[in-house]
Amino acid sequence: MVFNEDLTCLGGDGTPCNEKFLHAFKDVATLSAGRYLYALPLLWRLERFLNIGGEKRLRESIKIVHEFIENIIKCRIQDNESGREVDLLSRFIAASDENLENSLQFLRDFCIGFILAGRDTYTVLVWFYWLLSSRPEIERNILEEIKAIRNSNGKCIGDNYDLAELRQMHYLHAAISEAMRLYPTPTINTKVSQEEDIMPDGTFVGKGWFVAYTAYGMGRMENLWGKDCNDFVPERWLDNGMFKPESPYKYSAFHGGPRMCLGKDLAYVQMKLIAASMIEKFKIEVVDKAMCPEHLCLTNKMRDRLMVRVKERSMIVID
Ligand code: HEM
Known part of the structure; x- marks a missing residue:
């Protein structure tokens, strides 16, 4: 519904790319929520600084999630240039203020919010x-x-x-x-x-x-x-x-x-x-x-x- 893409959660025509995305998305949600479970927040901050353990995996998973979504956004921006509004994301792009809100990061966060909500x-x-x-x-x-x-x-x-x-x-x-x-x-x-x-x-x-x-x-x-x-x-x-x-x-x-x-x-x-x-x-x-x-x-x-x-x-x- 958000970006007209089958995430193949039920198998579907599962391309390796989607599977990688699904695992990475799950990892990001679990690992970032896991930060709350550290007795001392300093520990996960240290892991992040040294790029080790869960924080290293988190960084890698975030990269996979971002790349996957950014590719879709780029396609939708092209679709929009040709006047096609196929999903929520393309409608959003069409309705957005180009200078301020059409930044890749803003649209990426919008998509992530909707996937999480789903x-x-x-x-x-x-x-x-x-x-x-x-x-x-x-x-x-x-x-x-x-x-x-x-x-x-x-x-x-x-x-x-x-x-x-x-x-x-x-x-x-x-x-x-x-x-x-x-x-x-x-x-x-x-x-x-x-x-x-x-x-x-x-x-x-x-x-x-x-x-x-x-x-x-x-x-x-x-x-x-x-x-x-x-x-x-x-x-x-x-x-x-x-x-x-x-x-x-x-x-x-x-x-x-x-x-x-x-x-x-x-x-x-x-x-x-x-x-x-x-x-x-x-x-x-x-x-x-x-x-x-x-x-x-x-x-x-x-x-x-x-x-x-x-x-x-x-x-x-x-x-
Ligand atoms: C059973 C399903 C859902 C539950 C229980 C739920 C619950 C919540 C809760 C508790 C918040 C408040 C978060 C906060 O600010 O602390 C929230 C915010 C939000 N939800 Fe849902 N949600 C559900 C489904 C959805 C769906 C399907 C969408 C979109 C299609 C959605 C879109 C949003 C958005 C955009 C916000 C942010 C609102 C804002 O901060 O102004 N949610 N949701």
Whole structure:
């Protein structure tokens, strides 16, 4: 969607170049997040200075990521000169102020931001499928909702969904929101105060102080969500069958205020589209039902892969 390039995450026509990029991108995310885990920040700074260990790998991986994206940007700039707008990047280039914003670095960072954001949507879906696999009644409700929408529009399984149909999926919207309440990504968000400030509750914040909130913790607080705060209950998001949004200061998965996620609506479109298309065609069964996956602290990705058995629904015999 961002630069009309198949990153071949599912194999696809995997060219070696894309595979190299994917590994490098993963390395950059893991190694830069790893800097937070050093007891003394001086240590990773020293590694960076000496160009050794993780910092050496980080530098090499960043170079691969930058080169890959810069090549695409150069192609899109050429496409734009010939008036072709094929993706978000080319539209962005066309709309940008040429002198100020069309710098390679600016466009490169724009692309990286979008790729990172795209990863959040699938991290959420993995948790969603895991939660769903132990709650057949919730999966049934989603299937019924999808079936009703298909029937009312005279469409068949496998047909494309349009935006209006996705908007009618209130129960699925609720179920995904509920999965993100329990398993938000990122789990923690940190800001540094640029100047002294007072929080709405009167708490003083000094200049240069770190302020952090945990969306993971907030999503499980009894005083915010009630006694069943640890349970997966999509119905808490519904009012007469219609999705009822919560304040971003209570449900902080997308952040709140002026720096709130700009891609929230798009993220829901993507997640609902993928979830609805998968669920109507396939049954996804988690292999080890008793296992409770561990998650990585910052990104909330599952530490290990979630092993699932995928069965085509049309082949499932009901007895
Ligand atoms: C489930 C998926 C997603 C989650 C949970 C999520 C969450 C967040 C959060 C918590 C922030 C605030 C970061 C901060 O300033 O500390 C953010 C910012 C942002 N997100 Fe998302 N995001 C998701 C998907 C997307 C998608 C798909 C896009 C774009 C297509 C996107 C675009 C952005 C942008 C541009 C910002 C920066 C906003 C700003 O700083 O003004 N996000 N997102």
